[in-house]
Amino acid sequence: MSVVTSQSQVCVVVGAGHAGSALAVQLRKEGWAGRIVLIGEESHLPYHRPPLSKAVLAGEKTIDAILLRPQTHYAASGVELRLGERVVALNRSARTLQLSTGEELHYDFLALCTGTFPRHLPDAPALEGVFQLRTADDAVRIRAAAGVGRRAVIVGGGYIGLEVAAVLVSQGLQVTVLEAASRLLRRVASPVISAFFADLHARHGVKVLTSVAGVELLGDGHVTGVRETTGTVHAADLVIVGIGVLPETVLANKSGLEVENGIVVDEYARTSDPFIYAAGDCTLHPSARYGTRLRLESVQNALDQARVAAANICGKNVLYDALPWFWSDQFDTKLQSAGLLLDHEHHVVRGDVRNAEGKGFSVFYLRGDIMIAADCVNRAKEFITCKRLISERIRVNVAALVDEHCSVDDFAASEN
Ligand SMILES: Cc1cc2nc3c(=O)[nH]c(=O)nc-3n(C[C@H](O)[C@H](O)[C@H](O)COP(=O)(O)OP(=O)(O)OC[C@H]3O[C@@H](n4cnc5c(N)ncnc54)[C@H](O)[C@@H]3O)c2cc1C
Structure with a gap:
């Protein structure tokens, strides 16, 4: 579908998390000429969520220190921020949204970046603490x-x-x-x-x-x-x-968009309505790389899919099939994972799993001599190399993977 963006058009982004913030800012970079409205029910400026269970909980960082972008950045990109407001209804035929304030807002294009919400313990009483x-x-x-x-x-x-x-x-x-x-x-x-x-x-x-x-x-x-x-x-x-969490799909569901375990989008991040896109944790997207549909919960997915959605709202034809990656920080260890454990045949370990806080270790998951996924603990350099090997499906030298005398430069099989 070709799209001519004009100054009179409005793109509304619902959800001001990683995906929503990135999508709104990227729209302008992609050439969206009209209004961009970013609506989020949390009252804070959009912030990095991962530090909540790490530096913020430890008292090492305040919320102000983990903002995704300063307020001035939104203003400079012409993004109108509507924080502390929830979108409560979506009327697709009229192309309007209703806010918790009662206000009605028109859109020409809509992006749903509503993320997830935590699962509750069944039948748990409401208790303080x-x-x-x-x-x-x-x-x-x-x-x-x-x-x-x-x-x-x-x-x-x-x-x-x-x-x-x-x-x-x-x-x-x-x-x-x-x-x-x-x-x-x-x-x-x-x-x-x-x-x-x-x-x-x-x-x-x-x-x-x-x-x-x-x-x-x-x-x-x-x-x-x-x-x-x-x-x-x-x-x-x-x-x-x-x-665990569940995808926030209530607006999509009630307005009749296709929803399964997430808002169903195609490889262009477009929902079953051509004027509505979606990105981030809330989506279920097709992956040619894995031959299946995925609902991912990661910053990588939120940001990469948001950028693809922004480009496509502006009339480009960009496919989303990025390599999934993730990290977790616990004590003095940083785990960095690339790829998904969907179809590997065996794994090999490099380094000493029991001495990981010192020198770290990596686990490589393989199908034949193709690396499918990798977990690298305190081994950032190996993680970066593995991302490329996995993404480009480069054949690897399995003996070099497990031999600590070999460097990451030896990981790829020489006949590649
Ligand atoms: C504690 C914690 C630690 C994490 N650590 C990591 C990590 O180390 N690495 C990693 O890759 N990922 C991590 N994640 C996951 C990562 O944060 C998520 O994948 C990412 O935040 C997804 O971004 P999103 O924009 O799709 O959704 P979210 O960040 O969830 O943002 C969605 C926003 O939409 C708002 N919203 C929903 N419905 C409405 C509505 N109707 N109207 C208005 N606003 C609405 C929500 O309030 C929310 O602010 C962590 C998550 C948590 C909670």
């Missing part, structure tokens, strides 16, 4: 509740739960992690990485329990503990529930 971590305000609340010597129980051993555990135990709290699956990070990481983090946390004094099927919050007014179905009770002054 129980937290989830998605927003800057959540992080501030958890920090205020986390005093030295307090007992924190974290329900869920995914990346966010583990990052919170690392910060809280480092701050002198007694920390227990309860994970339902048989290993930590089961949904997102290989057994090698799960075992590494279980050991890392145990060595730092975190009590990690897996295969904890079903938990019940205890307390009257304020939480006092968490009871397993076996009857075991873990006393708690605070509980953080980190059991």
Whole structure:
């Protein structure tokens, strides 16, 4: 579809997170001549979400220090910011949005960047001292509740739960992690990485329990503990529930857009309505690279897909099929992961998994001599090389991967 952008046109972006902020600013760079309105229900200027479970929770950074862009940047790009306002309804035939203030807003093009929201424990009572971590305000609340010597129980051993555990135990709290699956990070990481983090946390004094099927919050007014179905009770002054997120699709659903596990978009980030695009955690997109549809929860996906959506709203024809990558910081380790563990045949390890805080290690996932994915712990240089090898499907020299005497320059097979 060819698009002529004129000064009278309006593009509204709903959701002022990583994707929404990037999309709004990129629209102008792509040549959008009309109004750009960025609406977000959080009252803060758009900020980096990853530090919430890291430097912000640790008290090392304030919200002002993690803004994605200064306010002046939006003004300079001609992006009108509407913060602290929620879009409550979408009328596709009239091309209007209704805001929580009651105001109605017309759009010519719309971008949905509504992200995700945390899953709740089923049937859990509303108790003080129980937290989830998605927003800057959540992080501030958890920090205020986390005093030295307090007992924190974290329900869920995914990346966010583990990052919170690392910060809280480092701050002198007694920390227990309860994970339902048989290993930590089961949904997102290989057994090698799960075992590494279980050991890392145990060595730092975190009590990690897996295969904890079903938990019940205890307390009257304020939480006092968490009871397993076996009857075991873990006393708690605070509980953080980190059991995953769900895509925020309510506007898309109610207005009849195609929605499955996320807002369905094509490879151009376009929804089932040609005037509506979507980007970030809320989308389900086709990946030619993996031959399947993906809903990713990462900054990489939010930013790369947002840029593609902005270009296509401006009439370009840009495909989205970027290599997924992710990172997590826990104690003194930085894990950087590239690619998805969807179709590898075997893996090899470079370095010493037990001595990772020193020299680090990497795990390479392979199909034949093609690298499919890599997890690099404290090995930034290997991560950068692997991103290229995976993305370009370059054949690798498996012997060189595991031989620490070989450098990253030897990773590619010489006959490439
Ligand atoms: C604590 C934490 C740590 C993380 N750490 C990492 C990490 O280390 N590495 C990594 O790659 N990723 C990490 N992530 C994931 C990463 O932050 C997300 O993938 C990314 O924020 C997705 O961006 P997004 O713009 O799609 O969604 P979001 O950042 O969730 O933004 C969506 C925004 O839309 C707003 N919104 C929703 N509906 C409406 C509406 N109807 N009206 C107005 N506004 C609306 C929401 O309030 C929200 O502000 C972390 C996430 C969390 C919570």
